Amino acid sequence: MLRYTLKRLAVGVLTLAALATITFFLMKIIPGSPFGGELAQLSPEVREMLYAQYNLDKSIPEQFFIYIRNAITGDFGESMTRKGTAVATIISRCLPATMKLGFAAFVTAIVVGVLLGVIAAFTKQRWVENLVMFFATIGVSVPSFLYAIMLMIVFGVVLGWLPIIGLKTPLHYIMPAFSLALYPISMITRLVRSSMKEVMKQDYIVLAKSKGTPTGRIILGHALKNCLIPVVTYAGPLLAFLITGSFVIENLFSIPGIGSEFVNSVTNRDYTMIMALTILFGSFIIVVNILTDMLVAFIDPRVKLDKKSA
Amino acid sequence: MSLLEIKNLTTSFSTEQGSVQAVRGISLAVDQGEIVGIVGESGSGKSQSMYSVMGLLSENGRVEEGSILFDGKEISPKYFDGNEKAYEKYMESIRGNTLSMIFQDPMSFLNPVLTIEKQLVEPLKNHRKIPAAELHQRAVELLTQVGIPSPEERLKQYPHQLSGGMRQRVIIAIALACTPKMIIADEPTTALDVTIQAKIIELIKELKEKTGSGVILITHDLGVVASACSRIYIMYGGKIVETGLADEIFYSPQHPYTQGLLACVNNPESDNELQPIPGSPPDLISPPAGCPFVDRCSQAMKICKQYMPREKRLSETHGVSCWLTEKGGI
Numbered sequence: 331m332l333r334y335t336l337k338r339l340a341v342g343v344l345t346l347a348a349l350a351t352i353t354f355f356l357m358k359i360i361p362g363s364p365f366g367g368e369l370a371q372l373s374p375e376v377r378e379m380l381y382a383q384y385n386l387d388k389s390i391p392e393q394f395f396i397y398i399r400n401a402i403t404g405d406f407g408e409s410m411t412r413k414g415t416a417v418a419t420i421i422s423r424c425l426p427a428t429m430k431l432g433f434a435a436f437v438t439a440i441v442v443g444v445l446l447g448v449i450a451a452f453t454k455q456r457w458v459e460n461l462v463m464f465f466a467t468i469g470v471s472v473p474s475f476l477y478a479i480m481l482m483i484v485f486g487v488v489l490g491w492l493p494i495i496g497l498k499t500p501l502h503y504i505m506p507a508f509s510l511a512l513y514p515i516s517m518i519t520r521l522v523r524s525s526m527k528e529v530m531k532q533d534y535i536v537l538a539k540s541k542g543t544p545t546g547r548i549i550l551g552h553a554l555k556n557c558l559i560p561v562v563t564y565a566g567p568l569l570a571f572l573i574t575g576s577f578v579i580e581n582l583f584s585i586p587g588i589g590s591e592f593v594n595s596v597t598n599r600d601y602t603m604i605m606a607l608t609i610l611f612g613s614f615i616i617v618v619n620i621l622t623d624m625l626v627a628f629i630d631p632r633v634k635l636d637k638k639s640a
Numbered sequence: 641m642s643l644l645e646i647k648n649l650t651t652s653f654s655t656e657q658g659s660v661q662a663v664r665g666i667s668l669a670v671d672q673g674e675i676v677g678i679v680g681e682s683g684s685g686k687s688q689s690m691y692s693v694m695g696l697l698s699e700n701g702r703v704e705e706g707s708i709l710f711d712g713k714e715i716s717p718k719y720f721d722g723n724e725k726a727y728e729k730y731m732e733s734i735r736g737n738t739l740s741m742i743f744q745d746p747m748s749f750l751n752p753v754l755t756i757e758k759q760l761v762e763p764l765k766n767h768r769k770i771p772a773a774e775l776h777q778r779a780v781e782l783l784t785q786v787g788i789p790s791p792e793e794r795l796k797q798y799p800h801q802l803s804g805g806m807r808q809r810v811i812i813a814i815a816l817a818c819t820p821k822m823i824i825a826d827e828p829t830t831a832l833d834v835t836i837q838a839k840i841i842e843l844i845k846e847l848k849e850k851t852g853s854g855v856i857l858i859t860h861d862l863g864v865v866a867s868a869c870s871r872i873y874i875m876y877g878g879k880i881v882e883t884g885l886a887d888e889i890f891y892s893p894q895h896p897y898t899q900g901l902l903a904c905v906n907n908p909e910s911d912n913e914l915q916p917i918p919g920s921p922p923d924l925i926s927p928p929a930g931c932p933f934v935d936r937c938s939q940a941m942k943i944c945k946q947y948m949p950r951e952k953r954l955s956e957t958h959g960v961s962c963w964l965t966e967k968g969g970i
Contacts, residue, residue, distance in 0.1 A: 533745060533748040534748065534750055534751040536749070537811070539735065540696060540735055540740065540741045540815075541735065541740075541762045541763040541766055541814065542731075542732045542733065542734070542735035542737055542766045543736075544732055551754075552751050552754070556751070556753055630753055631752070632752055632800050
């Protein structure tokens with residue numbers, strides 16, 4: 331197990347290195363500079379000074395090596411558009427809000443999705459199943475900003491039950507978290523329903539019935555664990571996706587999160603910001619993937635992570 | 641009174657192509673301490689008749705008619721006045737308790753994500769009030785009883801870590817957990833190597849001696865039946881076409897289908913070539929009005945196509961449904 335984890339981490343570091351390299355050069359290929367726009371009116375001397383300060387006067391490979399050397403020591407530089415502020419400072423200021431929101435959305439998606447999926451799979455009432463599947467289909471096909479705005483209008487403006495802007499109190503989390511969660515809820519509902527129906531047809535369910543085990547215990551004790559395997563493989567990447575924030579939702583609810591920072595950094599060519607966030611998101615995904623594989627192996631004893639230790 | 645008595649059991653499945661009449665009015669009886677064989681080819685309705693008894697038909701299956709008397713109580717879903725909950729509740733109380741089933745495929749009938757112990761003690765948890773500590777002891781005993789070495793270790797393992805024969809033994813141990821009065825074994829040896837087949841049959845015979853249970857052995861292998869069963873039912877096209885003591889079936893088979901089956905058995909002492917039965921089983925969506933075997937029967941007559949022959953008793957134990965015997969033989 332330890333061997334496996336170390337191996338996966340080593341591969342992860344290589345992946346990150348490749349990600350950083352490719353992103354760095356691609357980013358430089360995009361036309362424009364962090365000092366475009368209003369800053370374009372700067373006098374040539376000031377511009378040169380700025381370029382020198384950020385090493386932009388050197389050749390691109392040279393810039394790359396300087397960047398990597400600094401990054402390894404944990405120095406991700408200063409933001410190019412917000413002078414004097416370290417990238418790390420911006421991230422540590424914006425990330426917590428995004429992660430809390432993403433995590434709330436993740437838990438909602440799993441709990442509600444599994445619950446609805448199980449209901450849809452087992453209800454004897456045809457219309458209940460159809461209703462759940464109807465909303466699940468809407469959830470995957472309607473873009474999030476649309477239902478986010480609708481939620482704001484209904485619960486924020488007309489009914490006035492929930493606050494619309496920011497993340498001050500737990501109440502503030504409800505609408506943005508739900509808006510983020512609606513798509514994954516729909517995905518998980520569909521996943522659980524079809525996987526549950528498949529599992530309930532398996533021979534080992536018949537054997538469990540032949541022991542006189544009541545249906546409720548068959549679902550919880552025999553079927554759920556089997557049917558969660560595909561859900562876990564979906565949920566891992568979902569977690570990485572949710573805790574890195576959403577530009578649309580953060581903007582709509584005026585949440586100062588990392589998702590909007592990322593998009594802004596790209597439009598502004600804030601090179602240091604782009605690099606730091608790419609590496610951060612990349613490492614999230616790598617770590618979450620390792621955890622997902624370990625969790626799958628924990629649920630399904632047939633999956634062997636470390637061939638040597640078996 | 642017999643331990644299990646089935647009368648005129650009819651089971652059908654609704655499919656997109658129409659209603660499949662898998663079991664068409666079969667009657668049979670099993671006594672305590674007796675091993676009875678049900679023989680027939682795939683699709684003859686032998687397994688589905690027993691799934692009907694257990695109440696384990698798939699969702700589209702339904703018992704249409706007939707009575708199933710087990711241990712003095714009527715357990716056909718028909719007799720619960722359409723009260724599905726009451727039926728399920730009663731079946732849950734006897735399944736795995738007094739009435740249990742051994743399944744066919746050791747690869748697919750064990751839950752891949754649960755340990756052997758968890759799956760083995762489940763019937764005991766369902767039906768007996770046994771303290772947790774004793775439960776483990778019982779599990780060890782059960783595995784020892786079915787001949788699995790180092791049971792302590794095996795209990796902690798998962799199905800994929802066991803061989804096919806070992807898994808089949810676990811499935812048998814599960815069925816035996818509550819020492820049932822009646823065991824239905826659905827092709828318990830089909831998926832196994834020949835050497836292990838004989839061992840499993842021996843095991844079932846031994847356990848029957850020890851517990852005095854009644855056993856129904858469903859199989860398409862006459863060799864298995866010959867070595868284990870005292871009485872045999874031959875099924876074809878959803879009907880029982882011949883029944884008798886093992887000796888009667890093997891030494892004086894009356895129905896052309898039974899004769900055909902026996903001609904398919906490889907007998908090393910005779911030089912006769914194997915005789916396959918030509919043709920294929922009847923379509924059970926629109927089953928023939930007459931004898932189901934008529935299309936493959938070399939001695940078929942006009943009447944065979946139109947009317948189903950009634951069962952004729954040749955002795956107290958030997959019965960056959962065939963127009964040839966009805967007319968006093970050829």
